[in-house]
Amino acid sequence: MTAQIAAGATEESLHRATPEQRRARTVGILLLLLAAFVLWIFGLGVESTDTSTFNLSLPGAKYENIKWEVDSRMLSAILAAVIAFLGGLVLRRTYLRWTNVALAISLALTALSFLTWAAAGKSFSLVGMLVSTVVLSIPVTLGALSGLMCERVAVINISIEGQLLTSAFVGTIVGSAANIWIGFIAAVLVGALLGAVLAVLAIRYHIDQIIAGVVINIFALGLTSFLARRVLTAAPELNSPGRFASAKIPFFGDIPVIGPMFFDQNMFVYATFILVIVIHFGLFYTRWGLRSRSVGEHPKAADTVGIDVHKTRYRNVILGGCIAGLGGAFLTLSQVSRFEENLTAGIGFIGLAAMIFGRWMPFGALAAGLVFGFARALQQKLGILGTPIPSEFLSMLPYIVTIIVVAGVVGKSRPPAADGQPYIKQ
Amino acid sequence: MELALSGITKQFPGVLANDDVNLEVSGGEILALLGENGAGKSTLMNILYGLYTPTAGEIRIDGTARQFDGPGDAIEAGIGMVHQHFMLVPVFTVAENVMLGNEPTKRFGWLDLQRARKTVREISSRYNLDVDPDAIIEDLPVGLQQRVEIIKVLARQANVLVFDEPTSVLTPTEVVGFVEIMNGLKADGKAIIFISHKLTESLELADRIVIMRRGRTVAEVTPANMDEEKLAELMVGRPVDLVVNKTPAKPGEVVLSVENLVVLDDRDKRMVDGVSFEVAAGEIVGIAGVQGNGQTEIVEAITGLRPSLGGYVKLKGEDITTASARSIHKRNVAHVPEDRQRSGLVLPFSVTENIVLDSYYEEPISNGVRMDWPAAQEQATRLVEQYDVRTPGIDVAVSTLSGGNQQKVIVAREFDRDVTFVVASQPTRGIDVGSIEYIHSQIVGERDQGAAVLIVSSELEEIMALSDRIIVMFEGRIAGEFDSSATRTEIGLAMLGSRPEEITS
Ligand SMILES: Nc1ncnc2c1ncn2[C@@H]1O[C@H](COP(=O)(O)OP(=O)(O)OP(=O)(O)O)[C@@H](O)[C@H]1O
Ligand SMILES: [Mg+2]
Numbered sequence: 001m002t003a004q005i006a007a008g009a010t011e012e013s014l015h016r017a018t019p020e021q022r023r024a025r026t027v028g029i030l031l032l033l034l035a036a037f038v039l040w041i042f043g044l045g046v047e048s049t050d051t052s053t054f055n056l057s058l059p060g061a062k063y064e065n066i067k068w069e070v071d072s073r074m075l076s077a078i079l080a081a082v083i084a085f086l087g088g089l090v091l092r093r094t095y096l097r098w099t100n101v102a103l104a105i106s107l108a109l110t111a112l113s114f115l116t117w118a119a120a121g122k123s124f125s126l127v128g129m130l131v132s133t134v135v136l137s138i139p140v141t142l143g144a145l146s147g148l149m150c151e152r153v154a155v156i157n158i159s160i161e162g163q164l165l166t167s168a169f170v171g172t173i174v175g176s177a178a179n180i181w182i183g184f185i186a187a188v189l190v191g192a193l194l195g196a197v198l199a200v201l202a203i204r205y206h207i208d209q210i211i212a213g214v215v216i217n218i219f220a221l222g223l224t225s226f227l228a229r230r231v232l233t234a235a236p237e238l239n240s241p242g243r244f245a246s247a248k249i250p251f252f253g254d255i256p257v258i259g260p261m262f263f264d265q266n267m268f269v270y271a272t273f274i275l276v277i278v279i280h281f282g283l284f285y286t287r288w289g290l291r292s293r294s295v296g297e298h299p300k301a302a303d304t305v306g307i308d309v310h311k312t313r314y315r316n317v318i319l320g321g322c323i324a325g326l327g328g329a330f331l332t333l334s335q336v337s338r339f340e341e342n343l344t345a346g347i348g349f350i351g352l353a354a355m356i357f358g359r360w361m362p363f364g365a366l367a368a369g370l371v372f373g374f375a376r377a378l379q380q381k382l383g384i385l386g387t388p389i390p391s392e393f394l395s396m397l398p399y400i401v402t403i404i405v406v407a408g409v410v411g412k413s414r415p416p417a418a419d420g421q422p423y424i425k426q
Numbered sequence: 427m428e429l430a431l432s433g434i435t436k437q438f439p440g441v442l443a444n445d446d447v448n449l450e451v452s453g454g455e456i457l458a459l460l461g462e463n464g465a466g467k468s469t470l471m472n473i474l475y476g477l478y479t480p481t482a483g484e485i486r487i488d489g490t491a492r493q494f495d496g497p498g499d500a501i502e503a504g505i506g507m508v509h510q511h512f513m514l515v516p517v518f519t520v521a522e523n524v525m526l527g528n529e530p531t532k533r534f535g536w537l538d539l540q541r542a543r544k545t546v547r548e549i550s551s552r553y554n555l556d557v558d559p560d561a562i563i564e565d566l567p568v569g570l571q572q573r574v575e576i577i578k579v580l581a582r583q584a585n586v587l588v589f590d591e592p593t594s595v596l597t598p599t600e601v602v603g604f605v606e607i608m609n610g611l612k613a614d615g616k617a618i619i620f621i622s623h624k625l626t627e628s629l630e631l632a633d634r635i636v637i638m639r640r641g642r643t644v645a646e647v648t649p650a651n652m653d654e655e656k657l658a659e660l661m662v663g664r665p666v667d668l669v670v671n672k673t674p675a676k677p678g679e680v681v682l683s684v685e686n687l688v689v690l691d692d693r694d695k696r697m698v699d700g701v702s703f704e705v706a707a708g709e710i711v712g713i714a715g716v717q718g719n720g721q722t723e724i725v726e727a728i729t730g731l732r733p734s735l736g737g738y739v740k741l742k743g744e745d746i747t748t749a750s751a752r753s754i755h756k757r758n759v760a761h762v763p764e765d766r767q768r769s770g771l772v773l774p775f776s777v778t779e780n781i782v783l784d785s786y787y788e789e790p791i792s793n794g795v796r797m798d799w800p801a802a803q804e805q806a807t808r809l810v811e812q813y814d815v816r817t818p819g820i821d822v823a824v825s826t827l828s829g830g831n832q833q834k835v836i837v838a839r840e841f842d843r844d845v846t847f848v849v850a851s852q853p854t855r856g857i858d859v860g861s862i863e864y865i866h867s868q869i870v871g872e873r874d875q876g877a878a879v880l881i882v883s884s885e886l887e888e889i890m891a892l893s894d895r896i897i898v899m900f901e902g903r904i905a906g907e908f909d910s911s912a913t914r915t916e917i918g919l920a921m922l923g924s925r926p927e928e929i930t931s
Contacts, residue, residue: 014688014736016748287535294515294526301513304477305527305578306498417516 024093031087031106035080038110042117043076052116053123058131062254072120079113082106111378118387127257129381134261135335137366137373138272139164139344142327143351144358144365145275149320150195151360152283153313154296154418155202158213159194160324161348162220167191167328169224172339173231175241180333183241187329188322194220195321199314206422217348225341232339243337244268268330273366275323280362292316296416299423309423324348346399353402359413368405375401427453427488427504427585427617434483436469438826440818443469444480445641449619453585456608456618458628460661461638462858463830464816467621468510470638471588474619475507476500501527506579510590510621510829510856511767512571514578516564520557521546524578549577553610567718569600576607587611589620591829593627594856597716597884598918605631623830623858625654625668637661662860672870675894678707679742681847681878682728687737689723697723699902700737705847710869710879712893715921717884720902722764725851725882729761730754731769741847755784757847760840760872764851764882766829770836773825777817778806780824781839809838814861829856834865841868848872851882866892886917 017025050073056066086102089095115124143160150157167187175183194216201212232239244266252263262273283289291312294302299309331347332339350372357371358364375398382394429451436444443466451457459467472478474485476494484491487503494500500507514523521542530541546559555573563571572592579587593601608631611618622628628635629649637645637660645660658666682705689698697720705711713721726732728739730751739747746754755761763769771780782791782802790801806820815834817827824832833856841848853869854862869892873879883889889896896908898920906920 016733016735018690018694018735020694285537287529287531287537290518290522290526290529290537294518297517298513298515301515301523302526304475304497304507304509304513306496306501307527 020096020099021093024090024096024099027099027103028087028089028091028093031083031090031102034106034110035084035087038076038083038113039080042113043073043080045117046072046076046120048073050120052119052121054115054119054126055123056127057256058125058127058260061256061260063256066256067123068126070116072116075116076113079109079116083109111374115378118382118385122385124381124385127260129377130257131260132377132380133370133373134265134269135373136376137369138268138330139327139335139347140351140354140372141272141276141366141369142323142330143348144354144369145272145279145362146191146320146324146327147352147355148358148360148362148365149279149323150198150317151355151416151419152296153292153316154299154416154421154423155199155313155317156209156213156420157195157198157317157320157324158210158352159198159216159220159348160327160351161344161346162213162217163191163194163321163324164328164331164348164351165224165342165344166194166220167325168331168343169228169328169339171329172241172332173238175333176238180242180244184244184329184333187333188325191321191323191325191328192318193321195318195324196314198321199317202317202422203310203313206424209420221342224339228339228341239338241333241337244334266334268326268334271326275326276362276366283362293416296418299418299421303423303425313423327351350398350402353405356413356415357405360415371405372398372401427615428486429505429586429617430486431470431474432484432486434470434473434485435481436466436473436478437481438469440822441826442641444473444483447483447638447641447643449636449643451586451617451619453615453617454612455633456612456620456631458632458635459619459621459638460623460625460628460635460657462640462661462816462860463834463856464828465638466641467638468590468828471507471590471619471621474500474586474588475505498527501582501584504583504585505588506582506584506586507588508572508575508579508590508592510594512568512575514563514571514574516562518563519559520561520563520566520574520577521559523563523574524559524581528582545581546577549580553580553607555607567716568595569597569603572596572600572604573607584616586617586619589618591621591623591856593622593624595717595884597921598886599716599922601627623856623862625657625859629654629657639663658859661858664860666859666863668859668863670866670870670891672892673874675709675873677709677894678876680704680706681742682880683738683740684724684728685738685740687724687727687739688735689720689727689732690735691723696735697902698727698734701899701902701904702737703897703904703907705878705880707846707876707878708873709894710873710881710892712889712896713880713882713899714886714889714896714917715884715899715905719899721851721882721884721899724899725761725764725849725880728754728849728880729759758843758845760843760845760848760850762836762840762848762850762853766832766836766855771824771832774823776822777810777815777820777824777827777835778802780835781806781809781820784839785843805842809835809842813838814864830858830861833857834861837865837868841872845872845877847878847880849880849882852884853881854883854885854888886914886921890914890917 051069052072054068056068057064083106086106090099090102143164146160147157167190170190171183171187174186198212198216201207202209246264246266249263253259283293291307295309295312303309331343354365354368354372357368379394379397383391431447431449434444434447447470461467469478473480476497476499492503521539524546525542530538532538543559550557555577557570557573557577593604596604608618629652632649635647635649636643654668658668685702687698687701688696691697701724715721723732727734730749734747738745741757767773785791791798803820810817810820813834816831824835837853854865869879881889881892894910896912896917897904898906898917900923905923908917
């Protein structure tokens with residue numbers, strides 16, 4: 001008997017949809033609805049004669065008075081058409097891999113249309129908002145990098161929030177009592193200390209990592225609130241550490257839009273960008289990174305080739321704490337220059353979401369951080385611009401973006417295989 | 427190169443896994459380590475590799491006593507091990523896995539990927555291993571993954587190579603390649619120890635065979651004056667029937683029918699592409715094929731573990747294509763899954779808990795609210811006895827059982843019901859001859875009681891011994907159907923998509 005390979009299935013016989021196809025269908029329909037919404041609310045919601053003016057330069061910049069004036073209704077109509085077109089493409093389900101790209105582009109266009117609507121008949125400093133986006137993204141990105149350092153070696157760090165808060169507090173006090181640089185160093189060290197606490201609980205004592213993290217968060221919130229009330233109210237001079245000045249990079253700092261966003265900031269912003277690059281290359285091109293990733297993916301395999309799993313985990317979790325400490329220092333030594341109770345207000349958790357959204361990659365963390373930074377910048381600027389949207393709703397914006405992004409846009413992403421599991425040797 | 431283990435004893439809680447074991451091996455020699463499931467073979471090798479610390483005994487290399495506090499020390503002493511469950515990072519490339527722990531670097535710890543690739547290529551061509559240094563591990567078939575493990579060991583300049591059940595996951599063609607590799611290594615002066623449950627292979631490959639039973643070495647023989655029956659008897663301590671005794675099948679009504687089934691794998695590759703076949707009551711149908719040709723996905727689709735993209739699965743005429751795993755299970759379907767550790771057992775659970783894993787929610791194990799633990803324990807005790815599961819008790823975590831005994835726990839659970847349809851993937855992977863005999867007789871017994879049986883195995887011998895009808899799969903399609911009189915070559919050809927020139931490679 002000679003073997004004959006049967007013919008394969010025909011396309012018509014595939015009568016059940018794959019999850020990707022179902023997702024594409026949902027996304028496609030959502031995009032069409034979104035297009036209708038954009039046209040209806042943002043397009044028809046303005047006077048037909050309105051123009052929106054976007055300022056693309058800051059007052060006093062080298063190249064001043066760069067402006068973009070558009071017909072508000074026209075722009076929104078065009079944007080709605082583009083979104084509808086993308087929705088139609090997604091619905092055809094021929095390029096399943098581009099579903100997420102289409103979704104991301106559409107959301108960005110919606111944001112632009114929203115701004116056009118909010119700025120209709122007025123003038124709006126777009127570059128100012130972009131600069132705030134970068135500034136506000138810093139703590140989120142640093143939080144995400146901290147989480148990433150830990151999860152790449154399979155330790156879940158849910159205590160980023162507590163690490164940010166405690167180091168912001170310590171940075172303030174030490175910075176006020178001594179000088180701002182010593183405050184900065186103290187903040188980073190406190191982050192490392194809390195990282196070490198998490199590491200010992202999770203690695204040495206195999207305590208559930210989520211619980212250990214929650215405990216650290218509660219502890220940090222309670223302690224800093226208590227001390228803030230007791231110490232900082234009694235001695236307000238301990239609550240004014242000053243701030244790091246921004247340092248403009250010659251030439252690059254003068255480029256319109258890009259310059260003020262990336263090249264006229266303080267050292268925290270530069271440090272964050274450098275960290276993203278260093279961690280990326282470190283993880284994927286050095287011995288340290290290879291070993292760290294192996295410990296996060298398959299600790300037993302790492303062990304059998306003589307890698308010390310526990311030592312690797314300790315080191316990375318403590319480094320992660322340092323990065324969160326840097327984020328904490330940024331909050332009080334750069335952004336607001338004074339400590340308040342629960343000043344982080346969930347930034348650490350948003351950082352965790354940014355880590356997931358960024359798929360455990362440093363540049364992904366940066367991109368995600370910028371998205372969240374944008375949501376917060378939008379919230380602030382719209383408050384100033386005076387829109388009919390209630391301010392309570394506006395302050396929900398960053399959190400809503402978090403939920404939508406993590407639940408909807410991320411899709412299938414794969415955490416390190418051993419994430420969250422203690423390694424117990426026989 | 428002389429390696430000697432003397433007086434090795436290992437006490438686990440409740441189990442004396444190794445009891446004063448002595449073993450020697452020298453360069454240019456292949457030693458086979460045989461024994462029942464739970465005899466202590468893996469434990470002994472893990473001690474040699476520094477993963478376990480022995481309770482007593484010593485390891486000597488060229489006469490000097492060595493102490494291993496971890497695999498790092500063993501690697502340094504020139505010992506390499508290929509584990510029963512591979513120790514490769516699935517998302518890394520071949521080169522990354524090979525260099526891990528031993529990385530060539532430039533300044534600042536910057537990885538020298540070029541050099542790592544070169545190492546892989548050199549070893550690969552020297553021993554005819556033929557592995558692409560840039561392939562990602564999870565994309566490779568098991569046979570190639572094993573070669574990566576071998577390269578990994580060789581890259582660390584190992585002189586003693588330990589293989590724990592190297593051939594239990596390989597296909598017949600891959601075994602041929604493996605034997606060549608082993609002989610190449612031997613000619614190169616390496617000392618090789620391999621654990622196996624396959625008697626033919628051990629007789630063919632080994633220079634010396636050591637047999638373990640209940641933690642002790644009980645015999646040492648040379649293959650020359652041995653045959654399979656004698657070897658089996660030495661292992662199990664009683665004569666073993668090595669052929670499956672069964673009467674011709676009397677197929678009844680059709681129980682399972684699969685029509686035009688299309689299934690995707692996790693990465694959306696179409697692994698099953700329009701497959702149709704039937705299994706009738708009272709017959710055993712075997713699906714043969716090189717692993718990774720869609721067998722896994724077919725079984726998962728039939729048992730409700732994976733959605734299908736097209737086609738139908740019918741059980742006694744009823745459409746179960748989109749039914750849940752439990753509702754399929756409740757239709758008296760028994761399923762022995764391919765990967766016991768991933769989908770067959772809850773490793774941290776006790777033996778009892780694993781035994782009642784499919785029936786915990788119904789009488790007599792529970793009344794819907796409260797578990798009746800004494801009843802569960804009674805059932806566990808009975809099955810442990812009946813299937814000869816070697817365990818210190820029914821309350822120990824199933825993860826502490828040896829590989830073969832874990833498999834027996836699953837088989838016991840699944841077969842201890844009235845079943846109308848049995849689907850078993852690799853039912854005897856890693857099981858010793860004595861227990862294979864028992865499990866095979868159970869499978870034939872289920873058939874004779876009127877169950878329809880579907881066996882999936884990459885082990886051609888097993889398929890041929892058990893099946894009344896054989897289906898061969900190749901690249902997601904049916905490449906041929908044979909009755910039980912077909913020859914090995916015919917089936918082997920079909921397994922390779924009937925391209926004769928590939929048979930020899
Ligand atoms: N980590 C452990 N804790 C407790 N007991 C263990 C552990 N590992 C193995 N054992 C016990 O030691 C005995 C020997 O197990 P081992 O894995 O060495 O058997 P084996 O000869 O390799 O069997 P198989 O052929 O089934 O793989 C078994 O009874 C097993 O239950
Ligand atoms: Mg074993």
